[in-house]
Amino acid sequence: MSASARGPELVVLGAGSILPRAGYGSSGYALELEPGGPLTLFDCGPGTLRALGAVGFEDGLERLERVVLSHFHLDHCLDVFALAFARHNKALRRVPPLELCGPVGLAALVEGGAAALGRFARDPDGTVREVALDDDGRGGFDCAYGRFTCVRTGHNREALAWRLDLTDGTSLAYTGDTGPNPAVAELARGVDLFVCECSFPDEAATANHLTPRTAGELARQGDVGRLVLTHFYPGLSPADAAAGAARTYDGPIESAHDGSRHLLRP
Ligand SMILES: [Zn+2]
Numbered sequence: 720m721s722a723s724a725r726g727p728e729l730v731v732l733g734a735g736s737i738l739p740r741a742g743y744g745s746s747g748y749a750l751e752l753e754p755g756g757p758l759t760l761f762d763c764g765p766g767t768l769r770a771l772g773a774v775g776f777e778d779g780l781e782r783l784e785r786v787v788l789s790h791f792h793l794d795h796c797l798d799v800f801a802l803a804f805a806r807h808n809k810a811l812r813r814v815p816p817l818e819l820c821g822p823v824g825l826a827a828l829v830e831g832g833a834a835a836l837g838r839f840a841r842d843p844d845g846t847v848r849e850v851a852l853d854d855d856g857r858g859g860f861d862c863a864y865g866r867f868t869c870v871r872t873g874h875n876r877e878a879l880a881w882r883l884d885l886t887d888g889t890s891l892a893y894t895g896d897t898g899p900n901p902a903v904a905e906l907a908r909g910v911d912l913f914v915c916e917c918s919f920p921d922e923a924a925t926a927n928h929l930t931p932r933t934a935g936e937l938a939r940q941g942d943v944g945r946l947v948l949t950h951f952y953p954g955l956s957p958a959d960a961a962a963g964a965a966r967t968y969d970g971p972i973e974s975a976h977d978g979s980r981h982l983l984r985p
């Protein structure tokens with residue numbers, strides 16, 4: 720297979736939480752549709768820009784066209800202000816128009832950031848898309864390369880899980896932060912790649928995060944092609960997480976770490 724026929728790949732920029740842990744930074748994921756092509760970010764926690772360089776996307780700011788946020792907890796969104804600041808930098812050869820997408824409240828976040836941090840915290844050539852939800856907590860929009868859909872997870876007031884169906888027929892879903900929630904499994908139904916948070920060990924389960932057992936259950940309920948576990952807090956070993964999820968999901972399981980790469984269809 721030639722490099723250009725590789726197909727879409729998700730590159731993990733941050734597979735951890737807000738707590739310091741070697742190799743596991745705050746949430747960020749870059750979807751590369753084709754080698755050297757446009758990038759879409761899912762979440763943009765602190766360290767995301769730094770991680771773009773670390774994974775080899777030193778031209779990432781010149782290729783980034785869309786950022787899709789799950790929710791406004793700082794470990795998932797804080798670098799949107801660093802990103803705006805960076806996009807003002809004259810050293811960039813080109814700054815493509817950027818669409819920032821997320822829950823209702825995103826425009827207020829952007830405005831508030833600029834009010835607190837100054838005009839360079841506002842994107843020089845960006846648009847904000849707040850995704851309104853229907854009565855069932857679902858929303859979506861079309862773009863040049865596919866269709867995004869989302870569902871409210873209940874993790875906090877605004878949190879969304881996202882699905883992207885690409886025009887080439889491949890698909891992925893990203894839980895953002897969620898507890899056990901059948902609506903998230905339904906969103907992810909049949910996707911090629913299911914990127915699923917797995918915050919805590921089973922014995923430390925909470926209502927608004929997942930554990931190996933409940934992450935595996937979501938993957939099984941959604942009948943997904945492959946499960947990628949991520950968003951590990953320091954108390955959970957990624958290897959133990961994969962072993963635990965295998966007790967409730969019998970498909971392929973990968974554990975994310977900063978810099979790990981996951982083809983939508985290997
Ligand atoms: Zn959160």
Ligand SMILES: [Zn+2]
Binds near residue numbers: 746792794795896950
């Ligand atoms: Zn989180």
